[in-house]
Amino acid sequence: MIKYTYKQLYRFCNDAFEKFGFSREEAEQISDVLLLADLYGIRSHGTQRLVRYHKTIEKGSVRVDAKPEVVFETPVSAVIDGHSGMGQLISIFAMKLAIKKARESGMAFVSVRNSNHFGIAGYYTKMACDEGMIGICTTNSESIAVHTGSRQALLGSNPIAFAMPAEPYPFWFDAATTVVPKGKLEVYNKAGKELGEGWAVWIDGKECTNAEHVLECIDGKVGSGGILPVGGSREESGSHKGYGFSMICEIFSAITSGGDTSNHHVRVKGQGAGTCHSFIVIDPKIFGDAEAIKEHLSVFLQELRDAKRADENIPIYTHGEKECISMQKKMEDGIEVDVSTAAEMINICNYLGMDSIEYLGDVDVSGAKEGTYGKYYK
Amino acid sequence: MIKYTYKQLYRFCNDAFEKFGFSREEAEQISDVLLLADLYGIRSHGTQRLVRYHKTIEKGSVRVDAKPEVVFETPVSAVIDGHSGMGQLISIFAMKLAIKKARESGMAFVSVRNSNHFGIAGYYTKMACDEGMIGICTTNSESIAVHTGSRQALLGSNPIAFAMPAEPYPFWFDAATTVVPKGKLEVYNKAGKELGEGWAVWIDGKECTNAEHVLECIDGKVGSGGILPVGGSREESGSHKGYGFSMICEIFSAITSGGDTSNHHVRVKGQGAGTCHSFIVIDPKIFGDAEAIKEHLSVFLQELRDAKRADENIPIYTHGEKECISMQKKMEDGIEVDVSTAAEMINICNYLGMDSIEYLGDVDVSGAKEGTYGKYYK
Numbered sequence: 001m002i003k004y005t006y007k008q009l010y011r012f013c014n015d016a017f018e019k020f021g022f023s024r025e026e027a028e029q030i031s032d033v034l035l036l037a038d039l040y041g042i043r044s045h046g047t048q049r050l051v052r053y054h055k056t057i058e059k060g061s062v063r064v065d066a067k068p069e070v071v072f073e074t075p076v077s078a079v080i081d082g083h084s085g086m087g088q089l090i091s092i093f094a095m096k097l098a099i100k101k102a103r104e105s106g107m108a109f110v111s112v113r114n115s116n117h118f119g120i121a122g123y124y125t126k127m128a129c130d131e132g133m134i135g136i137c138t139t140n141s142e143s144i145a146v147h148t149g150s151r152q153a154l155l156g157s158n159p160i161a162f163a164m165p166a167e168p169y170p171f172w173f174d175a176a177t178t179v180v181p182k183g184k185l186e187v188y189n190k191a192g193k194e195l196g197e198g199w200a201v202w203i204d205g206k207e208c209t210n211a212e213h214v215l216e217c218i219d220g221k222v223g224s225g226g227i228l229p230v231g232g233s234r235e236e237s238g239s240h241k242g243y244g245f246s247m248i249c250e251i252f253s254a255i256t257s258g259g260d261t262s263n264h265h266v267r268v269k270g271q272g273a274g275t276c277h278s279f280i281v282i283d284p285k286i287f288g289d290a291e292a293i294k295e296h297l298s299v300f301l302q303e304l305r306d307a308k309r310a311d312e313n314i315p316i317y318t319h320g321e322k323e324c325i326s327m328q329k330k331m332e333d334g335i336e337v338d339v340s341t342a343a344e345m346i347n348i349c350n351y352l353g354m355d356s357i358e359y360l361g362d363v364d365v366s367g368a369k370e371g372t373y374g375k376y377y378k
Numbered sequence: 379m380i381k382y383t384y385k386q387l388y389r390f391c392n393d394a395f396e397k398f399g400f401s402r403e404e405a406e407q408i409s410d411v412l413l414l415a416d417l418y419g420i421r422s423h424g425t426q427r428l429v430r431y432h433k434t435i436e437k438g439s440v441r442v443d444a445k446p447e448v449v450f451e452t453p454v455s456a457v458i459d460g461h462s463g464m465g466q467l468i469s470i471f472a473m474k475l476a477i478k479k480a481r482e483s484g485m486a487f488v489s490v491r492n493s494n495h496f497g498i499a500g501y502y503t504k505m506a507c508d509e510g511m512i513g514i515c516t517t518n519s520e521s522i523a524v525h526t527g528s529r530q531a532l533l534g535s536n537p538i539a540f541a542m543p544a545e546p547y548p549f550w551f552d553a554a555t556t557v558v559p560k561g562k563l564e565v566y567n568k569a570g571k572e573l574g575e576g577w578a579v580w581i582d583g584k585e586c587t588n589a590e591h592v593l594e595c596i597d598g599k600v601g602s603g604g605i606l607p608v609g610g611s612r613e614e615s616g617s618h619k620g621y622g623f624s625m626i627c628e629i630f631s632a633i634t635s636g637g638d639t640s641n642h643h644v645r646v647k648g649q650g651a652g653t654c655h656s657f658i659v660i661d662p663k664i665f666g667d668a669e670a671i672k673e674h675l676s677v678f679l680q681e682l683r684d685a686k687r688a689d690e691n692i693p694i695y696t697h698g699e700k701e702c703i704s705m706q707k708k709m710e711d712g713i714e715v716d717v718s719t720a721a722e723m724i725n726i727c728n729y730l731g732m733d734s735i736e737y738l739g740d741v742d743v744s745g746a747k748e749g750t751y752g753k754y755y756k
Contacts, residue, residue: 077664149694205688286455310583316527
């Protein structure tokens with residue numbers, strides 16, 4: 001692990017995205033989304049993902065000069081066409097619009113089509129929460145999830161994020177509607193660990209605990225096999241529940257926007273992924289005294305934290321608490337980046353003609369994994 | 379099993395609720411909610427539950443003469459105080475108001491406090507769906523669910539229901555955010571079956587597969603033990619996800635309405651349960667052409683049904699499909715009621731001075747289980 005200060009990573013990301021062709025303001029927006037993930041301890045969506053954004057920009061799936069366009073609008077709603085731009089920029093634009101409309105009308109629903117991967121959904125709900133509002137965000141994604149009774153993956157990982165102001169921590173929930181994200185399968189595969197029961201199915205539609213086999217199904221686009229919705233494969237353990245929550249994501253994101261459901265997302269050079277999102281904002285003032293409502297939630301969250309513990313030594317958390325603690329710690333102590341990610345960042349420096357030693361220090365990345373990204377290495 | 383026509387049960391329920399003190403219109407509303415559950419095959423929430431409603435009316439927890447009151451209102455919202463009336467009546471009133479506001483403003487959010495058990499959440503989303511709208515409904519309940527890291531049950535079963543028009547079946551989702559409802563534990567207990575792993579914890583906070591032991595925790599109000607949120611007890615299997623969805627129910631239902639979170643619900647004679655609900659309606663017109671949106675969803679649902687099956691012999695369903703098929707069948711063939719429920723209905727007839735043979739036929743209920751309801755038996 002290599003430790004960087006927030007400031008160091010922010011400067012590097014900003015300059016890199018500017019060199020990719022974004023304006024300074026756009027680069028700052030993208031960097032902010034990426035680094036919140038690292039600060040919150042959601043490493044899968046932080047700088048670790050830079051290389052994937054680089055690739056999609058290079059392939060032309062992300063159009064650097066695209067601007068989001070409002071194609072339909074009412075006082076409480078908007079439908080936005082992202083024109084295959086950078087997901088983070090489209091989404092910040094969409095959430096700002098939703099906040100503005102909610103401030104005027106009390107609540108608002110903005111949906112987006114033709115976007116790309118937008119980072120953590122919870123970034124956008126935090127935007128609403130920081131303005132004293134309830135924020136809800138969903139997205140669909142490449143199809144990796146197998147619905148109840150199927151062996152074909154037609155649904156995305158489909159996270160739902162929800163945030164609402166409270167003290168001392170806001171309620172901040174952000175979770176895929178699958179049992180586990182694809183990233184966890186990759187971690188288990190590397191470690192040679194067996195997957196948990198009810199996490200995934202193989203090409204034959206039967207439950208499978210071999211991470212490598214399941215990843216082959218997903219990455220090979222073999223048409224069968226994938227990750228299960230939260231609740232597993234059987235209705236008895238609630239499979240249809242995760243399937244239902246995932247459907248709400250598809251409806252909110254793709255159906256309302258007239259965009260592509262996850263089973264129609266593409267990975268073709270020069271073409272956007274077709275990702276769809278939704279951004280819903282509710283002003284607590286539409287229910288009365290916003291301060292009293294915030295206090296009511298704060299009391300309830302404290303009651304949950306104060307409940308009798310299953311294990312005396314393991315504290316009970318409310319959603320978003322760990323993330324707030326993590327952020328404070330990392331702003332003070334720095335952000336740890338694994339060697340492979342550091343190598344990828346150096347690589348991006350080399351590609352973009354940035355002095356990697358000036359940006360990222362003279363670090364030893366000899367332990368970095370060999371990636372598909374090797375061609376830019378010195 | 380004893381078979382009744384829908385008409386027979388509807389007449390019986392209507393007359394019974396009228397004799398309990400409700401107006402004809404109110405009785406019809408309550409009967410309609412109850413019988414939709416039976417028609418949809420959700421037996422736990424149909425006539426099987428009549429005896430529990432009778433008890434709560436008798437104990438004064440449900441106030442027969444209470445009228446829902448709008449205590450705060452904006453063009454897109456309302457907060458309703460149910461004054462401990464019958465949950466179904468308060469909820470139909472609330473959903474009608476939400477539909478009216480959504481028709482005028484595009485979307486609306488009505489939350490309710492001081493209500494009682496309202497039957498199936500999906501009844502109310504169906505009301506919106508029948509009007510061409512997206513309907514969302516949540517409720518909290520008596521606290522039976524143990525959140526991640528806790529051994530104390532502070533959350534309710536907390537269902538989320540969602541409906542949206544589509545052909546040939548609407549998308550109609552209604553599920554508790556716990557792995558299983560309490561009713562399933564009762565069924566397993568009667569059958570002497572082991573619970574599934576990750577379904578429940580005992581008083582010591584450890585996972586427990588003995589239904590009787592878990593039910594003792596819940597019904598005995600011993601302060602520990604209960605059902606787990608969907609995703610089980612460990613974060614690894616997604617426990618925090620079910621916990622998060624359950625929290626959304628508490629926030630939508632109790633926090634926005636200024637009502638009681640599930641851990642503050644009471645069971646005191648003469649006092650309402652304090653149940654809270656939310657009703658959200660979105661007019662698809664705020665996203666453009668409502669017919670095109672409906673068609674888009676219909677196509678996607680068909681793609682899900684047409685996916686490659688895990689087992690060739692088991693069809694893939696979309697949410698609400700089984701319920702529509704069940705309703706059609708039961709309207710034609712009749713509704714099956716178990717002997718114990720039939721005995722309870724006869725009992726209600728006797729209590730209310732209704733001729734049970736005229737209403738329910740001369741049926742043999744000698745196999746009925748002995749209940750807590752024996753005192754009204756002839």
